[in-house]
Amino acid sequence: MKLIIGNKNYSSWSLRGWLAAKQSGLHFEEITVPLMGEHWETQKQGEEFQPSSGKVPILWDGDNVIWDSLAIMEYLADKVGRDRYWPKDEAARGMARAMVAEMHSSYGELRSEMPMNVRSRVPLENLSEKAQSEVVRILQLWAEARARHGSSGPFLFGTFGAADIFYAPIVSRFITYGIGVPGFAQSYMQAIWEHDWMAQWIAAAEDEEWVIEQFETA
Known part of the structure; x- marks a missing residue:
């Protein structure tokens, strides 16, 4: 492949x-x-x-x-x-699918105002009301997934899977732009950021020499 x-x-x-x-x-x-x-x-x-x-x-x-x-x-x-991607439990699998679909199709304001930039740390002073509501929505989803289905591990549905794959760039954005999150979300973000594969991706991103200026001036 x-x-x-x-x-x-x-x-x-x-x-x-x-x-x-x-x-x-x-x-x-x-x-x-x-x-x-x-x-x-x-x-x-x-x-x-x-x-x-x-x-x-x-x-x-x-x-x-x-x-x-x-x-x-x-x-x-x-x-x-x-089963390598989705929870085995029917209720958990249904919620994971819904969360992935929502991430795939939504959050346009957040994407626009907070473009992914792994290397940067640029705390945002002004975030639109729409983007703020999207941040809150994501945190609510994370909280519900962790509370209902996350007891078996540090990820959204316990073990690393599809939902974590799709929300990993959001973790990166929250870190880049200094978005304040509650303790449970900080723990989840740390688990994503320290995952071996994410560590590999981050290291490679930091070594890249390419710069896209429009994504450097959020």
Whole structure:
């Protein structure tokens, strides 16, 4: 398999696709393409990117091609077993699916006002009311997941899985922009930040030399 991703410092969707691939336990080749670099417009026209119209992440598995991080995760879950990603308990699995779907389709203001930037620490003085409400919503979801289904470990549903994969970039954003969170959320964020795979991603992001100026001036 071959997974094409964007800059590790900035690309939240690439992080989700990469974590999903790591969670599969399958071997894959990782190819990082700097987004918005001098060759980006040419690169995204190439055959490898054609199915996704130049979007990352994109997974090639032989002749099979899957783009969009949620589709990549579901494809891999079909290959290796869905229990590797989703809770076994029916109620927990239903909630995890709903949380992943909401993360996939929502939080536009938060994404816009708090672009992912792993390397930076830029406390926000002004966050719009809409973005603040989205932060509160996420914290409420985290609290409910942890309270109802998180007793078996430090992650949202106890063990690391699909919901953590999809909320990992939110953890990064909260750390970058100094978002104040309650103690239970701090513990959860620490568990994500110290996960071996996240540590690998963070180290690689810090070593990248590419800079996208529009994401440096939030």
